[in-house]
Amino acid sequence: MSAHSIIKSDQNEDILAGLEKQLNDIISTVRPQAKPLPGYDGGDCRHDMDLDCDEVYPNIFLSDGGTAKNKEYLKRIGITHVINAAKGKKFGMVNTTSDYYKDVGIKFLGLELLDLPIANISCHFRDVADFIEDALENNGKFPSFLC
Numbered sequence: 001m002s003a004h005s006i007i008k009s010d011q012n013e014d015i016l017a018g019l020e021k022q023l024n025d026i027i028s029t030v031r032p033q034a035k036p037l038p039g040y041d042g043g044d045c046r047h048d049m050d051l052d053c054d055e056v057y058p059n060i061f062l063s064d065g066g067t068a069k070n071k072e073y074l075k076r077i078g079i080t081h082v083i084n085a086a087k088g089k090k091f092g093m094v095n096t097t098s099d100y101y102k103d104v105g106i107k108f109l110g111l112e113l114l115d116l117p118i119a120n121i122s123c124h125f126r127d128v129a130d131f132i133e134d135a136l137e138n139n140g141k142f143p144s145f146l147c
Contacts, residue, residue, distance in 0.1 A: 039077040053077070059136070065094035071104045081107045081135040083128060085121070088112050107135070 038053055038061065051073055053063035067073060068084060082101060086093045087110030098108040109131045113119045 039073065049073075060132075068094050068096060069100075071101065071106070074106060075104050079106060080139060081131065082109070083131060084108070084110045085113050086111075086115060090114075107131075 035054060037049075037051055038055055051063075051067045051070060053061055053067045053073075056062045061077070061079065065086065068082065074082070082096070084094050084096050087096065089095050092115060093112075096108065097110060101108050109127065111121075111124050111128075113121055113124075
C-alpha cells in the first residue's frame with residue numbers, strides 16, 4: 001500500500017466520522033412536530049379517532065384506507081374527489097367504489113394496484129392527472145389520494 005492511499009484512506013475515515021457525528025447530533029436533537037389533523041385544531045386526533053390524513057400540496061391530501069372509508073370525515077374537510085390506489089377486496093387493499101361515495105356526492109377513481117415494487121403505476125398517470133385536473137377546474141375543491 002502506498003503512502004498516498006494510506007493518507008487518502010485516513011482522510012475518508014475522518015470525513016465519515018465527521019458525517020456520522022453530524023447525523024447523530026441531528027437525530028438526537030431535532031424532534032419533528034406532529035401536524036394537526038386537517039379539520040381539527042391540535043390534539044392527538046389521529047390516534048384517538050383512528051384517522052391519518054395530511055395535506056401534501058394545496059388541495060391534495062394523502063390518507064390511509066381507514067380514513068378513505070370515513071365519509072363523514074372526508075365531507076368535514078371538504079373532499080369532493082377520491083383516488084383509491086389500492087382498490088380491491090384482497091388483503092391490504094381498500095374496498096371502496098363509486099357507489100360507496102355516491103350518497104355523499106364524492107367522485108371516485110379506483111386503481112387496482114398492489115403495494116409492491118413491481119406494480120406498474122405509470123400506466124395510470126394520465127387517468128389520474130385528468131381526474132385531478134377535472135376536479136380542480138370544475139370546483140377547485142379537495143381531490144384526495146387515498147392509499
